Amino acid sequence: MADVLVLDQIRKSYNVGTPVEVEVLHGxxxxIRPGEFVALMGPSGSGKSTLLNxxxxxxxxASGRLLINGEDTTDLPDAALTKLRGHTIGFVFQYHYLISAFxxxxxxxxPMLVDRGHPDRQMEERAAELLDRVGLGKWRDNRATNMxxxxxxxxxxxRALAMDPTLVLADEPTGNLDTASANAVFELMRQINRERSTTFLIVTHNMDxxxxxxxxxxxxxGRITPARQPPG
Known part of the structure; x- marks a missing residue:
């Protein structure tokens, strides 16, 4: 089975062609293998956000190859990249970015509506299934502001799981939560990873x-240090 994600000598520079050009990712x-649950760490300014983007x-x-599920994305046009992203990658951010009126x-x-253009019964059933899965079935009709x-x-x-992605990218997903809520959200993602073999790459400053x-x-x-295995 192909790796979910392969980065091969990825480089990125800003202000290209100017006197202040700077390379922020250096090869x-x-x-990342299917079903892995990986933490991405590093100090501020290390290049994490650029790498995640x-x-x-x-x-x-700027150069190098990025493969998703074995597909080389190097020469894909923007429309193809958008489609690939929508069908294979889910996103969870530090701030939830829910639409408060919904x-x-x-x-x-x-995500399903963006992909298909109009709502249908299948979408509603999928949303209900996922909300049940994350323990919020009874809150499905609540507005986001009332949660x-x-x-x-x-x-x-x-929402990140709506399109059944191969890879979920989570950028400080617990950063705005109290300790109990943070642990609950983290454990939820870990449980989904174990049950569905969904691959997760999680940016976090929380060593625990x-x-x-x-x-x-x-x-x-801008460089990856030698791999570390979590203790224990």
Whole structure:
């Protein structure tokens, strides 16, 4: 089975062609296997956000190859990248970015609606199934503004799973939550990973959470340091 994600000598520069051109990623090599649960760590300014944008097909590298499920994305046009991203990658952010006027179910349906253009019964059933899965079945008709921070982030996790992605990218998904809610959201993602073999790459500054991942990838000054296995 092909690796879910392969980065081969990925480089990225800003202000290209100007006197202040700077390279922020220096030949990144990384492979993530199907079903892995990986923490991505590094100090501020290390290149994590730039790397995550490239992995999420939101930005293109200056050079190198990026493969998703064995497909080389290097020469894909923007429309093909958008389609690939929508069908294979789910996103969970530090802030949930729910639409406050929408119900929990409507928020979960959004990726499917963007893909298909109109709502249908199948979308509604999928949203209900996912909200049940994250423990919010009874709240499916609640507006986002009437939910706690932890509940809203659970809706965001359900939304990330709407298209049944191969890879979920989570950028500080517990950063805005209290400790109890953070642990609950993290454990929810871990449980989904174990039950469905969904691959997760989680950016976090929380070493306690990182230690519960399969391995830790650390980015320092635009380079990946030698791989670390969580203790224990």
């Amino acid at each position: 990144i090599d990384l492979a 490239i992995i999420g097909l939101l930005d293109r590298p 119900t929990a179910a409507e928020n979960v349906m959004m 706690s921070g932890g509940q809203q982030q659970r809706v965001a996790v359900a 959470l990182a230690r519960q991942c399969d391995r830790i990838v650390e980015v320092v000054d």
